[in-house]
Amino acid sequence: MQPVIRNIYVVYGSVSGNAKELARQLSSDSELANNFTITLKALDEFDPTELKDDTFTAFISSSFGDGEPPSNAEYFWQSFQEISQPLLFPFAVFGLGDTAYPNFCGFSKSLDSALSANGARRLINRVDADLSYRVLFEEWKTVLKAVLLKGDLRAGEALNISVSSYGENALFSAPLLSATKISGTFPSLYRIRICIKNSGIRYQPGDIVHLKPCNTEPLLTPFAYYFGVSVAEAERWLKEKEIARISKAVVRKIASAFPNSDLKSLLKYKNKVALNDYMKRHQFNDFLTDFYPEGTMTINEFADALSGIEPRTYSIASSQLANADVLELCVREVWSDPESTSPKPGCSTAYLQSLNIGDTLPLFVRANPGFHYDVNSPSILIATGAGIAPFIGYLQSREKHQSSAPCILFFGEKHQSVDYVYRDEIKHWLDSGVLQNCFVAFSRDQETKHYVQDSVRQQHAAVRELIDMGAKVYVCGRKQNLASQIEPMLNALSIDNSEDNSGTYKMLVEQNRLHLDLF
Numbered sequence: 001m002q003p004v005i006r007n008i009y010v011v012y013g014s015v016s017g018n019a020k021e022l023a024r025q026l027s028s029d030s031e032l033a034n035n036f037t038i039t040l041k042a043l044d045e046f047d048p049t050e051l052k053d054d055t056f057t058a059f060i061s062s063s064f065g066d067g068e069p070p071s072n073a074e075y076f077w078q079s080f081q082e083i084s085q086p087l088l089f090p091f092a093v094f095g096l097g098d099t100a101y102p103n104f105c106g107f108s109k110s111l112d113s114a115l116s117a118n119g120a121r122r123l124i125n126r127v128d129a130d131l132s133y134r135v136l137f138e139e140w141k142t143v144l145k146a147v148l149l150k151g152d153l154r155a156g157e158a159l160n161i162s163v164s165s166y167g168e169n170a171l172f173s174a175p176l177l178s179a180t181k182i183s184g185t186f187p188s189l190y191r192i193r194i195c196i197k198n199s200g201i202r203y204q205p206g207d208i209v210h211l212k213p214c215n216t217e218p219l220l221t222p223f224a225y226y227f228g229v230s231v232a233e234a235e236r237w238l239k240e241k242e243i244a245r246i247s248k249a250v251v252r253k254i255a256s257a258f259p260n261s262d263l264k265s266l267l268k269y270k271n272k273v274a275l276n277d278y279m280k281r282h283q284f285n286d287f288l289t290d291f292y293p294e295g296t297m298t299i300n301e302f303a304d305a306l307s308g309i310e311p312r313t314y315s316i317a318s319s320q321l322a323n324a325d326v327l328e329l330c331v332r333e334v335w336s337d338p339e340s341t342s343p344k345p346g347c348s349t350a351y352l353q354s355l356n357i358g359d360t361l362p363l364f365v366r367a368n369p370g371f372h373y374d375v376n377s378p379s380i381l382i383a384t385g386a387g388i389a390p391f392i393g394y395l396q397s398r399e400k401h402q403s404s405a406p407c408i409l410f411f412g413e414k415h416q417s418v419d420y421v422y423r424d425e426i427k428h429w430l431d432s433g434v435l436q437n438c439f440v441a442f443s444r445d446q447e448t449k450h451y452v453q454d455s456v457r458q459q460h461a462a463v464r465e466l467i468d469m470g471a472k473v474y475v476c477g478r479k480q481n482l483a484s485q486i487e488p489m490l491n492a493l494s495i496d497n498s499e500d501n502s503g504t505y506k507m508l509v510e511q512n513r514l515h516l517d518l519f
């Protein structure tokens with residue numbers, strides 16, 4: 001016979017207060033309070049070895065870092081590892097987390113299995129809740145009451161409401177809603193709209209989509225020719241292999257299995273720059289024809305040496321506040337050696353171009369907390385090209401929040417006539433006061449190149465004013481174009497005639513007001 005439960009401990013681990021609020025709510029439930037003695041504690045104040053089998057413990061905790069305990073559960077978790085005696089009490093775990101983190105509900109999952117491994121009796125199946133935790137909490141509470149007040153143990157064993165998280169080994173298949181070319185200068189930008197309805201995916205502007213493409217006909221055909229097989233056969237061996245991006249590790253593997261003197265020389269340290277340049281401008285089919293006569297290796301020997309396709313990452317270009325079921329991307333097409341007479345599409349470019357509306361894209365979303373937007377703070381957004389993507393999400397969320405903190409946008413591209421992407425949306429945001437100003441820099445519209453950093457310098461007074469108001473600065477664009485420009489661009493804003501001209505950049509970094517997303 002199971003011992004009678006007389007007491008309930010509600011213990012929580014919480015940083016920003018979500019788990020604590022749920023714990024408070026549970027501990028003050030009148031039906032439970034009428035039947036049990038209830039104690040509410042933070043996990044760090046709780047000693048599980050004190051509990052007897054007449055005390056049910058409800059663990060409610062979030063996860064932080066890489067699926068680690070929140071700060072007020074760290075001491076508990078460390079002491080827990082040292083417990084040697086068996087635990088006898090009945091328990092249930094309700095975890096709060098965010099599916100955008102790779103280790104979704106990592107701490108509550110570890111806690112649930114460690115309690116059970118130490119002998120504690122799980123009365124209710126664990127719940128892994130995402131940001132919509134309130135709805136799941138109500139369901140959990142109903143089951144908890146059925147178990148504790150009515151002795152309905154089956155209800156606890158049958159509960160199955162956890163949110164599953166997506167990752168590299170559990171991709172969500174998201175139907176394509178539309179793919180529109182939105183800029184003219186080659187290589188172009190595309191606006192991709194994807195349906196995430198019923199996925200449970202929650203994201204914030206600034207977060208990242210990992211898309212796992214596969215190789216399609218334009219990439220597979222040259223391999224079919226080279227190996228003398230059908231495209232279907234090439235697809236069978238190479239569909240999921242990284243054939244568009246050459247990596248040193250794979251080149252070394254092939255060179256060691258199939259020695260070649262030219263390749264051996266290229267792999268020497270002194271030829272590092274030449275090798276990097278070769279890898280940047282070529283794909284593996286060029287590599288095969290450049291170094292190996294046909295017949296040197298079979299398609300399966302070649303496939304064995306290759307690695308699997310790495311997911312491609314893109315900044316999300318939308319806010320879920322604007323549309324919870326749709327996720328947007330702003331993607332630049334990739335061609336190897338775009339200046340040559342016969343550029344070849346990258347894997348993801350060819351893959352996206354092969355899709356029809358309604359086809360599904362395998363993906364997952366990861367949080368990027370360093371680039372989340374603070375709607376309550378004045379802000380300066382600086383983007384080049386596809387770097388506009390997260391800022392579209394920021395501006396959508398500003399609109400929904402009716403943010404009154406001022407915001408200005410700088411955007412750089414090549415030609416105003418064909419590359420001014422999101423022009424209508426920007427105009428709407430300017431007209432409606434969501435955005436206070438937008439300064440554009442089109443580099444190729446005049447004799448001397450004019451870049452986004454030149455616009456920032458020109459608008460010195462407006463930028464300085466916002467910085468003095470405490471503005472946060474967000475910069476997104478290609479590393480190659482922007483990385484070396486940011487520090488001088490911001491330091492040029494330091495007060496005129498000031499002796500210390502290194503002030504603004506250092507100050508923004510020290511105050512955590514400079515957010516960079518360079519790709």
Ligand SMILES: Cc1cc2nc3c(=O)[nH]c(=O)nc-3n(C[C@H](O)[C@H](O)[C@H](O)COP(=O)(O)O)c2cc1C
Nearest residue numbers: 014015016017018019062063067097098101104105
């Ligand atoms: C910096 C940071 C790191 C986080 N790391 C994780 C994580 O690794 N796994 C997870 O599931 N959730 C993670 N989260 C999400 C929190 O667990 C989630 O927001 C939770 O609702 C917070 O609850 P609390 O207010 O009780 O602490 C993280 C949140 C932040 C801000």
